[in-house]
Amino acid sequence: xxxxxxxxxxxxxxKRFGGLHALADIDLQVEEGQTHAIIGPNGAGxxxxxxxxxxxxxxxxxxxxxxGASLTGRKPYQINQLGIARVFQTPExxxxxxxxxxxxxxxxxxxxxxxxxxxxxxxxSEIGIRQEAEDMLEDxxxxxxxxxxxxxxxxxxxxxxxxxMCLIQHPxxxxxxxxxxxxxxxxxxxxxxxxxxxxxxxxxxxxIEHDMHVVFSxxxxxSVLAQGRIIADGTPDQVRGNxxxxxxxxxxxx
Amino acid sequence: xxxxxxxxxxxFLGFTLVVLAMPIWLQPFGAAYPDLLQRFMIFGxxxxxxxxxxxLTGYLSFGHAAFFGVGSYAAVWSFKLLSxxxxxxxxxxIVVSGVFALVIGFISLRRSGIYxxxxxxxxxxxxxxxxYSVLTPIxxxxxxxxxxxxxxxxxxxxxxxxxxxQPVPTLLGQSxxxxxxxxxxxxxxxxxxxxxxxxxxxxxxxxxKGIKTNQTRMHYTGFNTKPYTxxxxxxxxxxxxxAGALLAVTDPLAGAERMQWTASGEVVLMxxxxxxxxxxxPVIGAWLIKYFENIFSAINDSILxxxxxxxxxxxxxxxxxxxxxxxxxxxxxxxxLVFVIIVIFLPGGIMEGVRRIAHLFNRAPKAPGKxxxxxxxxx
Ligand SMILES: Nc1ncnc2c1ncn2[C@@H]1O[C@H](COP(=O)(O)OP(=O)(O)O)[C@@H](O)[C@H]1O
Ligand SMILES: [Mg+2]
Numbered sequence: 001x002x003x004x005x006x007x008x009x010x011x012x013x014x015k016r017f018g019g020l021h022a023l024a025d026i027d028l029q030v031e032e033g034q035t036h037a038i039i040g041p042n043g044a045g046x047x048x049x050x051x052x053x054x055x056x057x058x059x060x061x062x063x064x065x066x067x068g069a070s071l072t073g074r075k076p077y078q079i080n081q082l083g084i085a086r087v088f089q090t091p092e093x094x095x096x097x098x099x100x101x102x103x104x105x106x107x108x109x110x111x112x113x114x115x116x117x118x119x120x121x122x123x124x125s126e127i128g129i130r131q132e133a134e135d136m137l138e139d140x141x142x143x144x145x146x147x148x149x150x151x152x153x154x155x156x157x158x159x160x161x162x163x164x165m166c167l168i169q170h171p172x173x174x175x176x177x178x179x180x181x182x183x184x185x186x187x188x189x190x191x192x193x194x195x196x197x198x199x200x201x202x203x204x205x206x207x208i209e210h211d212m213h214v215v216f217s218x219x220x221x222x223s224v225l226a227q228g229r230i231i232a233d234g235t236p237d238q239v240r241g242n243x244x245x246x247x248x249x250x251x252x253x254x
Numbered sequence: 255x256x257x258x259x260x261x262x263x264x265x266f267l268g269f270t271l272v273v274l275a276m277p278i279w280l281q282p283f284g285a286a287y288p289d290l291l292q293r294f295m296i297f298g299x300x301x302x303x304x305x306x307x308x309x310l311t312g313y314l315s316f317g318h319a320a321f322f323g324v325g326s327y328a329a330v331w332s333f334k335l336l337s338x339x340x341x342x343x344x345x346x347x348i349v350v351s352g353v354f355a356l357v358i359g360f361i362s363l364r365r366s367g368i369y370x371x372x373x374x375x376x377x378x379x380x381x382x383x384x385x386y387s388v389l390t391p392i393x394x395x396x397x398x399x400x401x402x403x404x405x406x407x408x409x410x411x412x413x414x415x416x417x418x419x420q421p422v423p424t425l426l427g428q429s430x431x432x433x434x435x436x437x438x439x440x441x442x443x444x445x446x447x448x449x450x451x452x453x454x455x456x457x458x459x460x461x462x463k464g465i466k467t468n469q470t471r472m473h474y475t476g477f478n479t480k481p482y483t484x485x486x487x488x489x490x491x492x493x494x495x496x497a498g499a500l501l502a503v504t505d506p507l508a509g510a511e512r513m514q515w516t517a518s519g520e521v522v523l524m525x526x527x528x529x530x531x532x533x534x535x536p537v538i539g540a541w542l543i544k545y546f547e548n549i550f551s552a553i554n555d556s557i558l559x560x561x562x563x564x565x566x567x568x569x570x571x572x573x574x575x576x577x578x579x580x581x582x583x584x585x586x587x588x589x590x591l592v593f594v595i596i597v598i599f600l601p602g603g604i605m606e607g608v609r610r611i612a613h614l615f616n617r618a619p620k621a622p623g624k625x626x627x628x629x630x631x632x633x
Contacts, residue, residue: 080476086474
């Protein structure tokens, strides 16, 4: 059923929390190289959908297929090693470590795999990894803060660093949960530029975003989620013109 | 070794020098005698290893004395069955405590936080109780396991024609009494410190710090954290086993009290007192606790009476009564008080105090009074 260029297929996924039907009959296909936006009001189930994809939550029924392989029953670290990285809605970072080390750790995960007992190698001698991390920080405009403790960064910088932590792994699929939330207009624009740059490198992305400016300037396809269901999907123009969407979501936002 | 960063090398050389010169610089403190110096080394090793699990990885074990005790028993058994030479004893002790830590770690690490701590405590208490009961054939129960002239010592008997007279542990035939014993243990502390330093500065050590800071992020970054935490657990268990074995070398009588929860708690105190997560902190914590234990527990009522003699009658005996609660057997009360004070005023331990003082000196000449606009750097 999956076409060859479908990287991610969320197939008939349901997720219940007790009586709450947080995800109902979600069917979603993300094609290689595309940026797929998911929009919808608060509590619609957007973050829950990402949680199911990365293995933080198991779906109540249905399955997620990545690159032809089912993700059911796989642990979060295995799913990451398959090539899925995620930026969280509230940054998940190593607050006590330096910015540089925050970015070096994912690079080591990519190179060395899920476990390696390399305890007699010096981190200082990892010149390649270090260089990679510095280049990445340069890319996101944070090289100057590389020796700071990540916990003392501003909100916007934490997000940007978390993005760098994901990008350095060159994931096949990047999941972004409101990457510009809490950022100033200026920071938002820098982040959009950055995301466009990644897009030109052909990375597949699923992005959750409230800011319509961000969504319409980045997305190839949009799915609209409301109360756990996809109520519309299509190209940005199709979604913009959809009366159901106007009513449920865009009406308030535009 | 060639790739050792300069700062690390300086720290290592400085540490080595301080340790080897202890018989000299501890003289004014009245602590430069071999018996106490050996304990400084042994508990230093114990704390350095404990810090790899607690300070680096963030897992607080309340049962590490179990591995210390197992190391002691294993070493004494090696003396009894194989040879009085310390080398096979140390190897045997490290292997046995490592295997023991692998089993206990495998089970305890299914949980984290307080549940992990409780599990380790439960296992250690179980070991302690078993050493007194069902395992008496191995541990010799309350009497403790000791060397006798009639021990088989198969290896010794196979190699030497004449069986050595007194059953005392030796290193390649050399006695390890007095300062020789100290330098022997000091060598191991220096090696232990070196290995801990390498681990801390390695990619593996970085992963342990990552686990301590945000284990969830480690999972979503592609790491299987189980083997990392288990490796840290086993390594710290082997350090504890080595320390226990060295204690058996200096005093070849292994008793179950070495595994009691107070002994497990003591290494926690040492690490926190000195500064968990730092390299030298735990060693300093171990030295201070062993030093003050030695001083305070030796003070008795007659010493106190002489000390307070200058006070008027009645007052002096009152002072003696109060003070006697804090010395001798009551030394743990003093330790508890000092610990509470440190945790409240210096949560990062003595090393944090050192850092604060260094910080004052560093910026005093530059910008007096002004707050530092730069956010604090990592680590
Ligand atoms: N782990 C959980 N347990 C129970 N309820 C949850 C859990 N995670 C999310 N929910 C609920 O599911 C619904 C969707 O949440 P979420 O996916 O975070 O929405 P959003 O679209 O704003 O990201 C909300 O009602 C939320 O309270
Ligand atoms: Mg959300």
